[in-house]
Amino acid sequence: xxxxxxxxxxxxxxxxxxxxxxxxxxxxxxxxxxxxxxxxxxxxxxxxxxxxxxxxxxxxxxxxxxxxxxxxxxxxxxxxxxxxxxxxxxxxxxxxxxxxxxxxxxxxxxxxxxxxxxxxxxxxxxxxxxxxxxxxxxxxxxxxxxxxxxxxxxxxxxxxxxxxxxxxxxxxxxxxxxxxxxxxxxxxxxxxxxxxxxxxxxxxxxxxxxxxxxxxxxxxxxxxxxxxxxxxxxxxxxxxxxxxxxxxxxxxxxxxxxxxxxxxxxxxxxxxxxxxxxxxxxx
Numbered sequence: 001x002x003x004x005x006x007x008x009x010x011x012x013x014x015x016x017x018x019x020x021x022x023x024x025x026x027x028x029x030x031x032x033x034x035x036x037x038x039x040x041x042x043x044x045x046x047x048x049x050x051x052x053x054x055x056x057x058x059x060x061x062x063x064x065x066x067x068x069x070x071x072x073x074x075x076x077x078x079x080x081x082x083x084x085x086x087x088x089x090x091x092x093x094x095x096x097x098x099x100x101x102x103x104x105x106x107x108x109x110x111x112x113x114x115x116x117x118x119x120x121x122x123x124x125x126x127x128x129x130x131x132x133x134x135x136x137x138x139x140x141x142x143x144x145x146x147x148x149x150x151x152x153x154x155x156x157x158x159x160x161x162x163x164x165x166x167x168x169x170x171x172x173x174x175x176x177x178x179x180x181x182x183x184x185x186x187x188x189x190x191x192x193x194x195x196x197x198x199x200x201x202x203x204x205x206x207x208x209x210x211x212x213x214x215x216x217x218x219x220x221x222x223x224x225x226x227x228x229x230x231x232x233x234x235x236x237x238x239x240x241x242x243x244x245x246x247x248x249x250x251x252x253x254x255x256x257x258x259x260x261x262x263x264x265x266x267x268x269x270x271x272x273x274x275x276x277x278x279x280x281x282x283x
Contacts, residue, residue, distance in 0.1 A: 095209070095210035095216075098206055159222055160223045161199070161202075161221045161245075162200065162245070163199075163200070163280045164279075164280055165200060165281060165282065166282055167282070168198070168199055168249075169188050169190050169252065170190060170194060171188040171189050171190030171191075172189045173186060174187045174189040174261075176278070177276040184267050184269075184274035185266050185274070186265075186276075186278060187263045187265050187266075188266065189262065190262060190263060191262060192233065192262045193233060193251045193253060195248050195250070195251045196229055196232075196250060196251070196252060196264050197247060198227070199221075199268075200221045200225075201221065201222075201242075201244050202219040202222075202227070203219065203220050203240070203241070203242055203243070204238060204242075205218040205239065206239055207239050208239075210256065211256065212256050213230040213255070214232055214255025214259060215231075215250060215255060216228065216232065217229050217232065223270070224270055225269070225270050226268070227266065228265075228268075228269070229249055229250070230267070231252055231253070231254075231255050231265050232249075232264075233251050233252060234253075236248050236251075237249055252264045
């Protein structure tokens with residue numbers, strides 16, 4: 001075939017005779033005489049028409065817009081995915097830096113704890129009866145209605161926490177403490193939006209959103225004890241707030257990439273060492 005085409009293009013000024021042989025009937029063979037110029041013109045015409053038809057179909061029919069839409073959709077999906085990854089990474093790094101700095105401040109403290117107090121305004125603490133893991137949390141007392149500055153002056157935050165305490169939330173214990181597996185707390189399964197409460201008097205050292213654990217709040221107590229509450233759907237306290245035993249800290253939900261259902265993850269640390277929260281709770 002290639003030899004035939006080469007022959008035609010090499011004989012541009014002359015003609016080419018094509019003999020078609022029939023293997024079944026040798027006498028039925030046919031002879032065709034072709035002009036090289038005509039063959040070349042025909043080939044070029046076919047190529048031009050094919051290109052024109054392709055361009056017309058691409059720009060004048062939905063085929064072109066469909067292809068362009070697919071390309072735009074693919075590019076848009078890639079941009080959104082990259083943006084989400086960058087945002088998640090930034091949030092995770094920011095939350096990690098805050099948590100590490102707060103823990104570092106606690107470990108450097110020369111006395112039981114160091115409080116970061118906000119005296120800009122007096123806030124009334126939230127209260128009310130609730131039950132946690134089958135246990136009833138006592139009703140709120142009059143001193144729990146003190147303002148932030150009055151609580152600081154009263155000296156209640158310097159007293160050693162009264163343990164064992166009631167469970168911070170009404171629910172079912174779904175996973176226990178295991179330092180060997182890196183699970184430095186307990187999980188209490190509860191319905192979404194169930195409120196959880198402070199185990200003891202203290203100061204909120206940090207509170208905010210993390211990618212892995214949803215809303216997280218750290219409460220520093222006297223005696224070098226810190227309680228940590230993770231997988232919150234919302235928080236009722238801010239960094240620097242004083243809290244009394246039984247105060248509502250927030251509500252739980254299925255929040256954070258490490259969450260496998262609506263529950264509260266509770267950790268208790270003493271002088272930087274993780275403790276089994278069950279030892280601090282009323283069973």
